[in-house]
Amino acid sequence: MECPSGDVQHLLSRYQPADGGEAADVARTLAMVESTPDPWSRGVSPHLTASAVVVHPETGRVLLRWHERMESWLQIGGHGDPGEADPLAIALREGREETGLADLRPWPTAALRHVVVVSVPGNAREPAHEHADLRFVLATATPDEARPEKPTAPLRWLSVPDALDLVAEDNLRETLLRTRSLLGV
Template structure:
């Protein structure tokens, strides 16, 4: 099965937790039905991306990266690559590459969908990333490292994170809830 088909199957079956997430799920499914290359970076103006929010095993700390181009703190994520079989594979690869942490345990169910404009993805074109976000849990011994795509990678207490976009606070709450540590 191709990555496109795996993504379409996963998103068609995903049960969105809210009306807003359901609207996004429908948008993603419609995009994939219309675009056979809808998972690839060269599908403009819209393409799927995937990533993972990394929490420690207690759910009390979140690992974030200061994105080099955006100069904002985010979860780890990025574009699909030919070797990826599923969106979960994309998220796992991106989280490992960008965090430097081996042994991440990913929850296989998508946690959140987020559509956002990325001005630096394809110069001169307004590109929309149709991001599928997962949650990952780091081993106790996790020692993060800064990748070429980041200015910094740092653990933050969930009670005192840096200034984040609203969707990131929601994603942290989802990850903590799945871990059973509250919201």
């Protein structure tokens, strides 16, 4: 399910949700995309974001990043930059920026793996809002080259069971369970 043209509407309409909760998030996200000129705009809530779980397939480990604003360990990812519309390309760019890993690639395919609407707390710059997050899995062959983009965003390579114990968000646990199935661990 590649999205080379950035056609999020097409990507979502072809996506098969795993359960009723995800189906509701997909429907809500698709309705927003169809009714909003720029679904990536931070002025819309929810607005699109793209993220990924980074894996090292040879060891079955996953990479998590400390997210200061959310005060928890999360996957990599975030907002599209102006002019960006392809969620996989955004997840790859964010992954490279946040981890320093230059060899990130979709794994085992470029398929969309999870769609979830998540709440984001407000801060001094913006009010509380929601992200409609489009999640992928990316792989690296060079895990030892991972470097945090800043000191307040450390990275941790973990086994999937350890990652499941560490994360606080149920929606990320679900993404990790789907990733574990792909890894066969």
